[in-house]
Amino acid sequence: MPINENRNFSEEIVSLVRGKYSPAILREKIEDYHENSIADALALMTVAERQRLYRIIDTEMLADVLSYVDDDVLTTYLKEMSTSFQAKIISELDSDRTVDFLKSLDKKERDTIISLMDRSKMKEVAMLATFDEDQIGSRMTTDFITVRKDLTVPEAMKALISEAADNDNITTIYAVNQDGTFYGAVSLKDLIIARKEDNFESLITTSYPFVYAKEEIDSCLEWIKDYSEDSIPALDDSNHIIGILTSQEVVDIVDTEFGEDYAKLGGLSAEEDLEEPMKLSVRKRLPWLIVLLLLGMVVSSVVGIFEKVVAQVTVLMLFQSMVLDMAGNVGTQSLAVTIRVLMDDTVKTKQKLALVWKEGRIGLTNGVILGAASFALAGLYLHFAKTEPWNMAFTISACIAIALVIAMFVSSLVGTVIPMFFKKVGVDPAVASGPLITTLNDLTAVISYYGLAWILLINVMHY
DSSP states (O other), X not given: OOOOTTOXXXXXXXXXXTSOOOHHHHHHHHTTSOHHHHHHHHTTSOHHHHHHHHHHSOHHHHHHHHTTSOHHHHHHHHTTSOHHHHHHHHTTSOHHHHHHHHHTSOHHHHHHHHHHSOHHHHHHHHHHTTSOTTBGGGGOBOXXXXXXXXXXXXHHXXXXXXXXXXXXXXXXXXXXXXXXXXXXXXXXXXXXXXXTTSOGGGGOBTTOOOEETTSBHHHHHXXXXXXXOSEEEEEOTTSBEEEEEEHHHHHHHHHHHHHHHHHHHTTOXXXXXXXXXXXXXXXXXXXXXXXXXXXXXXXXXXXXXXXXXXXXXXXGHHHHHHHHHHHHHHHHHHHHHHHHHHTOTTOOHHHHHHHHHHHHHHHHHHHHHHXXXXXHHHXXXXXXXXXXXXXXXXXXXXXXXXXXHHHHXXXXXXXXXXXXXXXXXXXXXXXXXXXXXXXXXXXXXXXXXXXXXIIIIIIISOO
């Protein structure tokens, strides 16, 4: 029978749930679908329809289905179940997701559910809950397999098979010493193709990367990203494996970190979402907006100093926003690169100075190129569109070009040096740099633009 590539499995599952099948027949039909398709179908159902499905499929399959939904959706679905049923389901989920769900409950609900969970799960959850949100341990999973390094290949395979039923992450098997401390890692492929007479210890990679569960995420994120392993073990202070950091979790961490940094560049204390109350969003943004307002008044006062220049050469106003915008764009680019580099705490002073030198040259080179283009285009525009004489048109465009070169060069330096300064004094560069750099770049652009106009147009050309 040919496969219909246009089949909508989610809608098929919803139709089954809304049908008149007995629980046994419905379970049999639902089990023919992949858990991910069932997870997608849940979003199309009413609460009553989902609750009907919860009762029909077994808890292990339901836990597999819920592993495909986001954390906020998982919380919604779990709260549609009875307390005892919640305890059964979260006992089947990864411990890190269980902890996240329990944190969303009040203390009374949390204590009730924990008391209904099986003892081994309770211990894992209690252990994960001890870590702060910014520590590696808060993002690890306890779903992993260990074998002793002194086993034979057949014994190691037997140990793998016995643990595989309760663990999904079996691509990498971790080897431990007799005292349980971390020794190295073996890939599943190498173990499968090994012969029974091979030395198991020779299959172990002893230079395998690892992290400590109490380490700060920020301090080792760059180091973790350098490896392409599907998982990295997290150790306690005694070098025993207590969890692993999966590649998917690393991707999520990177996404979260960059999302937070992006929010901070806008002057926010943390990344906002759709669920955040309006008052809280206002409280986050208002302080920085007040600072920006005051700094903006400083820029306006500087423009006021050149009021006579603007009054005599009003055509200058046409190009002010272009010069300011280009300065701001260059500063933002340098800031983004610098924040990225500063995330790595191992970067040395020499490397930072090299970055300043590089960004300065980039800003100057781009300034010269764009300055030359603006000199030609602005000169032609002023002559043909504004009927300025050739010499005056290109004198004005020369002011624009030189101001653009100076502004872009200085902005690239400011966008690099300022975040480094804040990092040095212990202030988060992502939070503090953005608004300040924007204002400093505006000041640089305004002073260079109108200062050159005052010198060339007023004092030299007597416009």
